[in-house]
Amino acid sequence: MKTDSIFYRIFKTDPGILFELLGQSPEAAQGYEFKSVEIKQVAFRLDGVFLPTPEAVDQTVWFVEVQFQRDPVFYQRFFSEIYLYLNLHPDTIDWQAVVIYPKRSIEPDYPHVFRANLNSDQVHRVYLEDLEEAVDSLGVGLMQLIVADSAKTVTQAQALLSRAQSQEQTNPRFAAIMELIETIVVYKFPQLSREEIESMLGLSELKQTKVYQEALNEGEQTGEARLVLRQLTRRIGDVAPELRSQIQALSLDQIESLGEALLDFSEPADLVQWLRGNRSE
Incomplete structure (x- = not known):
């Protein structure tokens, strides 16, 4: 499954989810745009960067990396990209970094040389296996769905859809959450067609509801x-x-x-x- 692209699509759709993972209010994402930033001189690309808009009160830049494969030199690359960005953007006021791992065993052994970064309050490591199973956040529920066993995926997806529908979110986020749930299940069951997945999750009927149609229209308007x-x-x-x-x-x-x-x-x-x-x- 192309986990990186799904994670970044989630953050693009609802930036507040990142801050929920860190135990903060999703309102902290107001004033941010989630982008991919290329460091052209060295052909590096930072796949996930929360850049503050000019009018935002908090001008902190957030670097986000999703790491689902074990890479012994991951931290060398990650911190190099961050400091190269800071060198090219000397007007940066402050920065924070977040690394998301599916489980602790994926994280590489880090050498003594990175202790200042990894022990600071600027670098946050999130292990999805540590998330509580029962959460009220739809965003965190999406994260759990990505790493769920195949046998539990459908049940968890249906529970998320039911939770979203019960909250009657007549805003763009409702339709976006539904689309993300469907996308995750499609990636996890590549042998099934989208029509079969819609039938399995009961999406065909849900997409005809007034709440979904209103949210879809409002989402298009916002975009x-x-x-x-x-x-x-x-x-x-x-x-x-x-x-x-x-x-x-x-x-x-x-x-x-x-x-x-x-x-x-x-x-x-x-x-x-x-x-x-x-x-x-």
Whole structure:
């Protein structure tokens, strides 16, 4: 199973899950974007980096690595990538690092030379085998599903779906969690078709519910708003927080219209004028 890509997709969908794993509030993820960062000079790539947005109060950069294969020189590579990034970004205010292992036996023996890093409060190691079986967090439940035995996968997936449905999350996260559960099961049962898995988990009926459809539509709207905001930043510079809020409140049709209109923008005043003429009712 391509565990790395699934983990990074989870963090992309819901960054708060990382902080839940560390015993912190998922609200700590507000103001972060999860990205892959390439260190071009040496052809290194940091697969998981939580980069703070310019307006975020906390400007700490979080480096995240998922390590499911034993690698005796893992720490040499990991810390090299981090310090190369810091060298190329001297304006970095602070940093934290998280390594996620399925179990303790995967972690390589680390030499004395790394004691300053591994014993500091900047480096966190998470062992999924240590997670409590009964948790209220859907995000942590996804982590448990990834490392579950095949015999328990379907039962755990159904329990997660039931928990998500009972919480009636009428927001993008509900639809995203369902899609992630399905993706994990697809990877764990490659011999089954997606239709067979949907039938096995009862997803076909669940996807027809009003709650799912509303969440799916809102998720699409949120994704489009993020894309337009990135385009606006490139076009007219940083978008003020109050304007960001107005954009996020637009309907999907309005966001699509803004995506076309912004091609003619040259300054923030153009955005302000467009929003005044296209307020949501």
